[in-house]
Amino acid sequence: MDLTLSDEQRLLRESADRFVNETYTADHRRMIANDPLGFSMDIWKQFADLGWLALPIAEAHGGLGGGAIEIGILMEAFGRGLVTEPYLSTVVIGASLISACGTETQKQALLPKIADGSLILTFAHSERQARYDLAKVATTAKRTPDGWRIDGQKIAVLDGNAAGQIIVSAHIDGGKIGLFMVPQGAAGLTSRDFPRLGGGRACHLELRDVQLPADALLGDGSDALPALEVVVDRAMAALGAEAVGIMQTLLDQTLEYTKIRKQFGRPLSANQVIRHRLADMAMQCDEARSMALRAALMADAEPVARSRAASGAKAKIGKCARFVAEQSVQLHGAMGVTEELDIGSYFKRLLAFETLFGGSAHHYRRHAALGGRGVHV
């Protein structure tokens, strides 16, 4: 039982903190807000140079073999900086899906490109009808003489226009889910790109008669759902760490503001109601921190324990994040409900990612169901 950071982990945290502090200024955010890509390729290359893109990839495929704790350290810093680079899509989810499902050939072909920054990925899974049911996929993949034909619609695809390849989930014959590598610009692929709530970009995708070669399917054709659950559990732990970085920033800024802002001749923070509110916010930040850490530490546990830890974290952090975010805005008063302060951007990022892979209510139910409490998810 040791929850202190190793020397390598401490160094990683220091370098991430330094990078974020120096790079992600308000000026940078304003610039990137109008960028058609939504992030900086230049910074992406620096991520590669720092080794961050190689972090969770196995050493055999050009990676560093890091785990969920290291990802969490980076994501927390990314949260503080409201980083928009496609780290979650490409590294946390993309690389993990390929590592979990791909054939050795596919891994050799794709993973080193992720590590060196030359391949950006995204995962197109969410469909409007499915809400948060991971197994509910209406998109279909039919075998053709030359490979596959994909038809369907996907929403809320993070960083979709920046991705060189899009990992699309689809039902294949026999009711199994398969994951397909769809190249950007494939015939029949229509993308509607838009600025994403809280920064960065996303798109909705329509796939109509998209023809793919046989080896576009990741792996050997077995059902990808179990691997999907592993990867999504890990992604939720990573999102939890990002949320903790955001929540801590909101708390820090709100503390600062309520100490400085005066009403009726004294600082806002002199009001007992506001002091207690801030105490509650601090408490919930701390609880969220504990849950993100817990989900990371359990990322390699047996499936039920892992999924309950991930769902517990997603549910609890979502609840705490909403409270901290809403109260941060409330305590900033009228200034909080404008785009004049940074606070709004942090608020929106938390809102944006709150329902990614399911919101709090969904994950409390999943937690209950996995605990044998006989609830339907």
Place this chain on the structure above:
Amino acid sequence: MDLTLSDEQRLLRESADRFVNETYTADHRRMIANDPLGFSMDIWKQFADLGWLALPIAEAHGGLGGGAIEIGILMEAFGRGLVTEPYLSTVVIGASLISACGTETQKQALLPKIADGSLILTFAHSERQARYDLAKVATTAKRTPDGWRIDGQKIAVLDGNAAGQIIVSAHIDGGKIGLFMVPQGAAGLTSRDFPRLGGGRACHLELRDVQLPADALLGDGSDALPALEVVVDRAMAALGAEAVGIMQTLLDQTLEYTKIRKQFGRPLSANQVIRHRLADMAMQCDEARSMALRAALMADAEPVARSRAASGAKAKIGKCARFVAEQSVQLHGAMGVTEELDIGSYFKRLLAFETLFGGSAHHYRRHAALGGRGVHV
């Protein structure tokens, strides 16, 4: 649209308030706490003299033909006094069940006795396995050559030992629910009487081979469930009014206490956090008041509207009552968690009746289901 009291209603309120203020003192409560009956037969006779026992009974059967509003006026006063007389069991539920289901002969025989105070009733319906499902009754009634044979177990029967007759719900042949008049002391009826949380008494009943005459069945043998739902909806409105009386008392006493009690050299009520808490309590009392009134006003509406109003009131008042009760204790500090203050008795009464006919979660679900929201109750 007129929500002011009529002259008769105002008089009723004044006389109820006066009676309660004069009669239900702390001394009276201490005395009654050790009484094997749990209330005073003497007071019950006064209720009869005041016409309260005749209130909702039709004029044709010796009653006054009052409605849910009048019942609500009485119940709110009863809440303020923590009245333990079996008004809910006998008049609100018992008389209404007989009026709704009984044959004319049964009504003629029973209702005047309720009105004059000579017959105390109770309703034995709740079963441990059924939770709050009104339709789920495991107790059975089988036809015999001489009438009926009843077998089953009932819990939480209010005022069971004081009742001259017990209205027992049971499944009759064909899956219908029937209501049976079981006389106190019937052979095969075992009662376990106990002091009830929050004052008064209740009992668990066991019915083993209880033989009843044919006319023990209320009415003609048609399914009693719809009438049960009407009566329970009305009972919930009445319970809501009682809760409002209790909540208002808790709020008043807590306001008083926080103004008097000093800590760190100033009254508790000087603390902003406590002031806001009290403001929230006042708001919730007011909301509860509105919902109780609404349920009473809708008591004769068409079934879905009536039941949604009743469920909405039960759910919302339950939620508000828990908040007001818990905060009243909290703000009384250590004194609040003893039996030294009245506050504890009011707290317990709210707790006791909170789940009668179902708690807040159950009734929010029922409200949603009746609204076509596809939730299971």
Place this chain on the structure above:
Amino acid sequence: MDLTFSAEERAFEQEVRDFIVVNLTPEMKRATALTPSVFSDPDIGMAWQRALHKKGWGAPGWPVEYGGPDWTPAQRWIFEAECARAGVPNVNVMGVKMVGPVIIGFGSLEQRNFYLPRILSGEDYWCQGYSEPGSGSDLASLKTRAVRDGDDYIINGTKIWTTHAHHANRMFALVRTNETERQQDGISFILIDMKTPGITTRPILTIGGDHEVNQVFFDDVRVPVANRVGEEGKGWTYGKYLLEFERGSGIASAKLRDALKTVSSLAESDATGRAIGDPDIAVRMSEIEVDIDALEMTELRVLSALQTGQNPGAVSSLLKLRVSEIRQAVTRLGVDVIGNDRLYVEPMRPLYRLNEVPGIPEELLPVVPEYLNGRAYTIFGGSSEIQRDIVAKMVLGL
């Protein structure tokens, strides 16, 4: 006691419905549904105001001699309820509901004759100059100064959170005309023509991306003393009269019910994958519906008191608190109902000018901005913290 309206009242209800059917165009209805800020833009809002005015319903709260329709409290209730149910435009309240009553109550004969008809007709469009940077809920500390110079005041300073200042041709403002011991005593209530030289307006975007409020700067702005309402130094009294008016918004339940109905329809549609199938969504919807029931009942209790000539009193702070909280609960349910479609940000405003919407059902578009902008409900017009201070003091006597 009963909840039903009389035959006359029901006839009036029908008259309101008929009026709405004739005058509420599909374009106005769509524009209102697609407006995620508090008030409709003037092109929509004023079109509706003109229709009301033509019918003689332009100012329901005003005395008959100034053009009010002489409604009973029940009629006002019915009118507001039917308007909310039908989704009519949200007319900016600064004219009819805010400055109008002050001019009626405290203005000179000339002011009444000049301004009131122009408010009724929609010819004048008003904004409110109360808040300043640094004096939000603590309004009495305001610093914008009006110095007497002959028959004019010369105004310097700045106002903030000024709703629709970029549309308005007139502003009513609280300004400091005197330095006094008690801050409140040095404040006057002034009517300002927005075209006066020296006034500039800076847009402030709300968190939801809407341009509804502004900062207004006054640089040696010359306003005739004749534009002062009532006595010099009594502005605080007139202003508070208005705040009371604003807080006791009276009939909010019908609008909330309409807002919930919109979210409910979304939850039942394929556009959200039938979110209502999620028991959390279904139960929260009932919780909010019940909260609205309770609010409506309280409003009806107030209405019933008004009808018998009683003063509802301090209950308005209680209502403002609950209304803002329930509004927020509805918008919060909205973003949960649309799930991951919340990621979509549409920067274009007004939304109703969008012709083709890319890959997302149109009705989802206002949901996120409404939630974001809705954070202001518990801030503007006296924060919930201030409101609870008031309830404790005024209602509970603490």
Place this chain on the structure above:
Amino acid sequence: MDLTFSAEERAFEQEVRDFIVVNLTPEMKRATALTPSVFSDPDIGMAWQRALHKKGWGAPGWPVEYGGPDWTPAQRWIFEAECARAGVPNVNVMGVKMVGPVIIGFGSLEQRNFYLPRILSGEDYWCQGYSEPGSGSDLASLKTRAVRDGDDYIINGTKIWTTHAHHANRMFALVRTNETERQQDGISFILIDMKTPGITTRPILTIGGDHEVNQVFFDDVRVPVANRVGEEGKGWTYGKYLLEFERGSGIASAKLRDALKTVSSLAESDATGRAIGDPDIAVRMSEIEVDIDALEMTELRVLSALQTGQNPGAVSSLLKLRVSEIRQAVTRLGVDVIGNDRLYVEPMRPLYRLNEVPGIPEELLPVVPEYLNGRAYTIFGGSSEIQRDIVAKMVLGL
């Protein structure tokens, strides 16, 4: 970083389990489950203390020279967790965890030699004389007075909320020995033999019907000056040391998990009509479980810091707040799980002396009293309001 314990630690875990299997009788286990107050009655609690003492585990937090077992923080964690999991008696903490550390830290050699062994063995049973009527959370305002008379103090006044005063043979108390400008400076820490003439005890029934606390009256009670711990007038410092100790209860998650497990078992049994089938119950159970997970993780972070010699610091107020709230959530879930069986009141105490229970499954009996008594969690030992004041000041620096 990892959550697993070392081989040595797992061996210790096994040793604790073995100890419990041998020493925890079914009677003790049932009595503990049927005790709705905080601490086990002495006949149960002291039996367990004696077993611990025999094993050398009587005072886990004490230094080795006074009989402590010299455990690492991890071992203490494991011990507490295993005890909670097994449902061992809740030994009154006033001796080992409260007065013990003060005597060790500030007592004279004579005091240490006399009192500490008697605490360890269970020969002495202590109660705490801090609170007074009128000085609850504002402890510094206490009024019980000790006036010097030769080698004695003469004590007059009253203490309240004195847990197990009716069982205890000794009390440690804060009394006023001086009137000083700063209230805190006139307070001394005194050890009192409960058999001293002039002491009377009045039972106070808790809201759940339990006799756990008392009011104690002092009428010219003569206590030797030698019974004062440390310096005269420094009692506040020693007392606060204890309060810190009490607040940073350290390892609460295991007990909460055990309490939740009890409610969970009830919800899954026929005794409650399988309440778990109610989705509200099922989801709330997960919410609480997750809250306990978060708490446990925070406790482990503190433990990990302690292991590397860091001071966890002000986090103890945060923990006390969450622990008390989660405890209440568990008891609240309990009364909802048993539904209408909550109506049953069993006045007999201790519950575990009941032989036959009338018409209600035995395991339901403590549920209502636990909920009722549990209201005190957010009041005793510094109310949640005071705790939040402390967090704002000490943790957030406001």
